[in-house]
Amino acid sequence: MxxxxxxxxxxxxxxxxxxxxxxxxxxxxxxxxxKPDLSRTGEVVTRPHEDGVIVRRADERALPALGMPGGENHDTVRLLLDGNDTRGAAAVVEYTISPQGDGPGLHWHRTYDEYFYVVSGKLSMQAAGRSAVFQPRDFVFVPRGVIHDFWNDSAAIPCIFVSGWTPAGSEGVWKIDDLPSDVRSDPVRMLAALDSLIDIVPVEGTRIPIAD
Known part of the structure; x- marks a missing residue:
C-alpha cells in the first residue's frame, strides 16, 4: 500500500x-x-469553477496594528483574507513589527487556532511555557487555549510575518469602519463590539527568557 x-x-x-x-x-x-467537518467551512464543491480568486498586491494599504505599541515606527497589518472571502473558514493577515516592537502581551484565544509564518527579520515568540526566536520560513501553529505572545527583539530590523486563524472572525477589529455609525459613536458599545471580535484573553505574567 x-x-x-x-x-x-x-x-x-x-x-x-x-x-x-x-x-x-x-x-x-x-x-x-x-476529521474536519467540511459543512462548517462552506459547501462541498463537486465540479471546478473560476469564481472567488483573490489577489492582494504588496503595495496595498496597511492598517495600524491594534494593541501593539511598537518601537520607533508604527506596527502595521495588511488584511489578506477575511471571513467573507473564505465562508468563515479562515482569515489571514500580514504583520510588520517595528524594531523593538513589543507585541500584544501574553494572551490566549477561546474560539480560534492561530498560525505564524516568518517572511523576513526575526520573530520572538513564547507559547506553552517556552520561548524561541524564529527565522524566515519558520512556521508555528498555536491551538486555541494556548497562552502565547510575540514580539521583535531586534534593535534595527523590522519583522514581517503572516498570521492566520481558523475560523475567521477576529479580523473584524481592523474593519471597524464597517460597524454601524451609532455603535462607532458610542465608546461603550464600540469597546464591547471590539471585545467580541478580537477574542483575546490577557494573562498576567512575565516573558520566559530565550535560551542562547
Missing part, C-alpha cells in the same frame, strides 16, 4: 495525525484530532 493510499484511508476513517516540533527539535507532541 502506498503512503498516499494509507493517508487517504486513514483520513476516511475520521482521524488524522498532526505533529508539532518546537524550535531545534527540543520537544515534540503527537496527537490524534477529529
Amino acid at each position: 502506498s503512503l498516499a493510499s494509507m493517508a487517504h484511508r486513514r483520513y476516511d476513517t475520521g482521524w488524522y495525525r498532526n505533529a508539532c516540533v518546537w524550535k531545534k527539535g527540543t520537544a515534540m507532541s503527537l496527537g490524534i484530532y477529529p
Whole structure:
C-alpha cells in the first residue's frame, strides 16, 4: 500500500495525525484530532469553477496594528483574507513589527487556532511555557487555549510575518469602519463590539527568557 493510499484511508476513517516540533527539535507532541467537518467551512464543491480568486498586491494599504505599541515606527497589518472571502473558514493577515516592537502581551484565544509564518527579520515568540526566536520560513501553529505572545527583539530590523486563524472572525477589529455609525459613536458599545471580535484573553505574567 502506498503512503498516499494509507493517508487517504486513514483520513476516511475520521482521524488524522498532526505533529508539532518546537524550535531545534527540543520537544515534540503527537496527537490524534477529529476529521474536519467540511459543512462548517462552506459547501462541498463537486465540479471546478473560476469564481472567488483573490489577489492582494504588496503595495496595498496597511492598517495600524491594534494593541501593539511598537518601537520607533508604527506596527502595521495588511488584511489578506477575511471571513467573507473564505465562508468563515479562515482569515489571514500580514504583520510588520517595528524594531523593538513589543507585541500584544501574553494572551490566549477561546474560539480560534492561530498560525505564524516568518517572511523576513526575526520573530520572538513564547507559547506553552517556552520561548524561541524564529527565522524566515519558520512556521508555528498555536491551538486555541494556548497562552502565547510575540514580539521583535531586534534593535534595527523590522519583522514581517503572516498570521492566520481558523475560523475567521477576529479580523473584524481592523474593519471597524464597517460597524454601524451609532455603535462607532458610542465608546461603550464600540469597546464591547471590539471585545467580541478580537477574542483575546490577557494573562498576567512575565516573558520566559530565550535560551542562547
